[in-house]
Amino acid sequence: MVISPVHYIVAPLLAAFAIALLAKIYKNAARLVPGIVLFYNIIVSLVLMPQVLEKGMISEVIAGWKAPWGINLVLTPFSAFLATSVSVIGFAIWLYGYKFKVRLKGGEVKYYEILQMMMIAGSLGVIITGDLFNMFVFIEIVGITAYSLTAFYRGRDGAEASFKYLLIGSLASTFLLLGILIIYTQTGTLNMAQIAERMPMVPQTMKITALIFFLIALGIEAEMFPMNGWAPDAYSQAPSPTSAVFAAVVSVAGVYALIRVTFTLFDVEGIHQYLIVMGFVTMLVAEISAVAQANLKRMLAYSSLGQMGLVLIAFGIGSHLAVFGAIFLMLNHAVIKALLFMSGSYFIYNSEDKRLVGLNGIHKRLPFVSAIFSIAAFAIVGFPPFSGFWSKFYILIAAGDKNMIILIIGILMVTIIELVYYLRTVARIYFYKDEVEHTEHRPSINAIISMSFMTLFIIVIGVYPDLISGYLHQAADSLLDKANYIQHILK
Amino acid sequence: MLKKYIIFALIAVLGFYLASTFKAIPFGANRLGDLNNPETVSAFYLQKSPEDLHVANTITAIVVNFRGFDTLGEVTVLFLAVTGLMSILYRKEEEETEERLAIPSSSLVRTGAKILFPLILVLGIYVFVHGHLTPGGGFQGGAIIATGFLLMLITYKTFYTNHNVMTWLESIAGLGFVAAGLYGLIVYGSFLQNTAWTGNLNDLISGGLIPLIYIFIGIKVGTELTSVLDTLLNIKPRKK
Amino acid sequence: MMEFSEIFFKYKDLISIAVYGTAIMLIIIGLYGVLLKKHLVKIAIGLSIMDSGINLLFVAVGYIQNGTAPIFSPGHEGDVAKMVDPVPQALVLTAIVIGFAVTALALSLIIRLYKHHHTANIDQINSLKW
Numbered sequence: 001m002v003i004s005p006v007h008y009i010v011a012p013l014l015a016a017f018a019i020a021l022l023a024k025i026y027k028n029a030a031r032l033v034p035g036i037v038l039f040y041n042i043i044v045s046l047v048l049m050p051q052v053l054e055k056g057m058i059s060e061v062i063a064g065w066k067a068p069w070g071i072n073l074v075l076t077p078f079s080a081f082l083a084t085s086v087s088v089i090g091f092a093i094w095l096y097g098y099k100f101k102v103r104l105k106g107g108e109v110k111y112y113e114i115l116q117m118m119m120i121a122g123s124l125g126v127i128i129t130g131d132l133f134n135m136f137v138f139i140e141i142v143g144i145t146a147y148s149l150t151a152f153y154r155g156r157d158g159a160e161a162s163f164k165y166l167l168i169g170s171l172a173s174t175f176l177l178l179g180i181l182i183i184y185t186q187t188g189t190l191n192m193a194q195i196a197e198r199m200p201m202v203p204q205t206m207k208i209t210a211l212i213f214f215l216i217a218l219g220i221e222a223e224m225f226p227m228n229g230w231a232p233d234a235y236s237q238a239p240s241p242t243s244a245v246f247a248a249v250v251s252v253a254g255v256y257a258l259i260r261v262t263f264t265l266f267d268v269e270g271i272h273q274y275l276i277v278m279g280f281v282t283m284l285v286a287e288i289s290a291v292a293q294a295n296l297k298r299m300l301a302y303s304s305l306g307q308m309g310l311v312l313i314a315f316g317i318g319s320h321l322a323v324f325g326a327i328f329l330m331l332n333h334a335v336i337k338a339l340l341f342m343s344g345s346y347f348i349y350n351s352e353d354k355r356l357v358g359l360n361g362i363h364k365r366l367p368f369v370s371a372i373f374s375i376a377a378f379a380i381v382g383f384p385p386f387s388g389f390w391s392k393f394y395i396l397i398a399a400g401d402k403n404m405i406i407l408i409i410g411i412l413m414v415t416i417i418e419l420v421y422y423l424r425t426v427a428r429i430y431f432y433k434d435e436v437e438h439t440e441h442r443p444s445i446n447a448i449i450s451m452s453f454m455t456l457f458i459i460v461i462g463v464y465p466d467l468i469s470g471y472l473h474q475a476a477d478s479l480l481d482k483a484n485y486i487q488h489i490l491k
Numbered sequence: 492m493l494k495k496y497i498i499f500a501l502i503a504v505l506g507f508y509l510a511s512t513f514k515a516i517p518f519g520a521n522r523l524g525d526l527n528n529p530e531t532v533s534a535f536y537l538q539k540s541p542e543d544l545h546v547a548n549t550i551t552a553i554v555v556n557f558r559g560f561d562t563l564g565e566v567t568v569l570f571l572a573v574t575g576l577m578s579i580l581y582r583k584e585e586e587e588t589e590e591r592l593a594i595p596s597s598s599l600v601r602t603g604a605k606i607l608f609p610l611i612l613v614l615g616i617y618v619f620v621h622g623h624l625t626p627g628g629g630f631q632g633g634a635i636i637a638t639g640f641l642l643m644l645i646t647y648k649t650f651y652t653n654h655n656v657m658t659w660l661e662s663i664a665g666l667g668f669v670a671a672g673l674y675g676l677i678v679y680g681s682f683l684q685n686t687a688w689t690g691n692l693n694d695l696i697s698g699g700l701i702p703l704i705y706i707f708i709g710i711k712v713g714t715e716l717t718s719v720l721d722t723l724l725n726i727k728p729r730k731k
Numbered sequence: 732m733m734e735f736s737e738i739f740f741k742y743k744d745l746i747s748i749a750v751y752g753t754a755i756m757l758i759i760i761g762l763y764g765v766l767l768k769k770h771l772v773k774i775a776i777g778l779s780i781m782d783s784g785i786n787l788l789f790v791a792v793g794y795i796q797n798g799t800a801p802i803f804s805p806g807h808e809g810d811v812a813k814m815v816d817p818v819p820q821a822l823v824l825t826a827i828v829i830g831f832a833v834t835a836l837a838l839s840l841i842i843r844l845y846k847h848h849h850t851a852n853i854d855q856i857n858s859l860k861w
Contacts, residue, residue, distance in 0.1 A: 017665030064684035111578035137564035148575025159843035188531030518747030519796035549801040553821040572832030
């Protein structure tokens with residue numbers, strides 16, 4: 001069987017349905033199978049990535065009906081790049097959480113593993129689908145799993161955070177359906193390429209109405225201000241590997257959906273300015289809130305929102321270099337924020353204190369994890385030897401090219417705010433004295449492997465950004481070349 | 492108080508906005524375009540469903556074949572909702588099970604339920620087996636089956652569904668759906684592609700894999716809805 | 732005795748207001764329930780009402796004047812020209828199932844919240860900031 005994009009979805013689905021049966025035969029199946037599936041997804045990425053770069057784009061038809069009639073899956077260099085990073089990070093998070101879930105009992109492990117795997121698979125689906133309604137279905141898969149996982153722990157306020165998330169998520173799906181309905185009545189199709197092709201014929205009022213519904217709905221998924229209140233609660237109440245998945249996978253899929261819809265489907269003037277303004281407000285509000293947080297995971301969550309704001313700004317600038325920087329930042333954010341949640345959760349596990357106070361002097365107990373956390377913290381702020389520097393650098397240069405001086409000053413100011421709270425956190429780890437008694441929980445070997453691998457990635461890409469910049473340039477080109485997207489799918 | 496007025500204003504704006512938008516989409520107008528030379532997906536489906544797939548019910552053809560990938564996702568959503576429900580309401584096994592909250596039903600209801608239960612099941616199975624010919628299909632049939640189980644669950648305090656059987660049925664139905672899709676991928680090179688043989692229009696055995704997939708969906712939806720009802724009904728009352 | 736088509740033609744505006752109006756009113760009522768009601772179960776009911784509104788809107792948009800169901804049952808094989816748009820009906824099926832899944836999850840979360848806080852009033856459940 002030739003490997004094709006549909007394997008991204010079919011393998012997890014097959015596993016999800018089979019796990020219940022396999023778990024009856026072999027007890028550890030529930031824990032192992034998702035790892036195998038996620039690893040298989042990496043293989044699929046590695047096979048497909050060169051093909052995408054060679055041919056420019058792969059589109060696969062489902063059920064044998066070619067592009068505008070049936071559902072199709074599209075791998076452009078942009079989506080292939082995101083799909084690859086999502087599968088790699090998904091596997092790394094699984095590896096990190098492998099031992100972690102030993103503490104859970106019997107049935108719970110099964111539920112947890114299925115939900116987490118399907119959350120990653122759903123995000124992959126959002127990224128690779130070429131059909132508007134299919135995207136809605138995958139967004140709902142991500143949503144349902146996210147609500148369930150947020151409420152996973154009994155002892156926390158998970159149910160409350162989850163209910164809040166569910167309410168906002170249902171509003172998002174309502175608006176998304178309204179947007180899809182309006183688009184469907186005007187174009188008579190659901191295929192994204194054909195919608196894009198017919199968009200110039202749609203009356204302006206309809207276009208703007210539909211766009212507003214899409215912006216509200218996908219803005220919620222992409223954690224855009226003002227509908228991102230769910231995110232810090234969900235991030236902080238979910239189990240730690242799930243927080244990492246939220247930050248590294250779900251937010252990437254949300255931003256992808258928003259960008260695909262606004263860039264490819266609609267041709268409305270002023271959308272770029274809107275993205276810049278909303279992105280900036282998101283970033284500013286989130287980073288200022290992050291300074292005020294006393295809870296480590298909430299702080300990381302707000303920082304995550306801030307990064308997403310910066311991504312939106314970069315997409316809003318819209319030049320090739322800015323989009324390049326934005327995709328680079330999406331990758332960096334996914335890796336680094338996942339790493340921060342991974343190492344941060346070991347601090348919480350050890351000090352049994354979710355507040356920042358629990359971090360005081362923890363480096364004596366967890367030297368390795370502390371080092372990784374510090375590297376990740378410096379990387380996300382954008383210190384030169386790490387990969388985070390390059391993405392911010394390119395975005396600033398792109399803003400400079402367009403003479404957006406105020407924006408540059410704004411981004412730099414926000415970076416200083418970011419620096420303040422990350423330095424404060426790192427200072428707590430290394431220079432504060434701890435007064436509380438700690439329980440000893442050393443990181444397990446699989447977590448160490450996973451975290452070292454990601455740290456290595458940050459450093460290597462920081463030193464040799466050219467290693468991936470070729471792919472990124474192609475990805476940026478493919479996103480901006482709308483005519484090619486339409487023509488390739490409908491040919 | 493102010494918040495309330497702001498929300499009222501927002502809702503009013505949304506309502507006005509929706510009303511003015513849909514005023515411009517005339518009700519009852521034909522938007523399908525030319526049926527013989529299709530430009531919209533609907534026209535294409537109306538043309539191809541009887542011609543190529545030999546499926547009388549166009550909606551079934553769309554749900555199972557043309558947009559079958561959506562349906563696979565949809566079945567997954569339901570499956571994940573059951574999984575999530577169980578993880579949210581998970582009970583440790585050592586806790587003893589109590590009788591669920593139910594008012595004892597009269598013998599009239601009990602006898603009636605016993606008579607109705609098999610009939611409801613048969614109706615449900617009829618609906619999903621004939622999904623490609625008549626209105627209805629896997630989702631509707633599954634929902635009907637679940638109402639049968641609901642009737643039993645609220646009538647008899649001691650009626651419990653066998654979780655083992657449920658898990659097996661659900662998993663096998665799900666795997667069957669994916670396997671039917673993989674058959675298309677391996678044989679014809681496109682996931683969920685229908686078989687070349689599709690029979691005659693309006694025959695019970697026609698449409699290739701479509702009725703088979705709809706039967707899988709029916710079983711899966713039936714068992715999943717039943718597990719949702721079962722899980723929600725078996726919540727223990729709060730200890731005083 | 733007037734044919735249905737004549738009635739439809741005569742009162743076209745009224746019917747369109749009735750159908751679209753009902754759907755939009757349902758969405759708005761649902762939204763009102765979600766945003767302003769204090770009881771958790773009422774919020775969940777609001778979600779369901781909102782979903783119903785959307786579903787009704789979908790089916791209404793697919794309706795074609797004098798249309799029949801898009802089913803080629805024996806004796807109706809040639810009725811293609813009279814059939815209503817099948818796609819919104821297929822999409823609604825998906826939307827209904829997803830709405831059901833979300834409602835089921837919402838109810839289970841309400842059960843958890845009620846057990847934890849011994850109340851279903853949203854104002855008294857505020858461990859996190861709302």
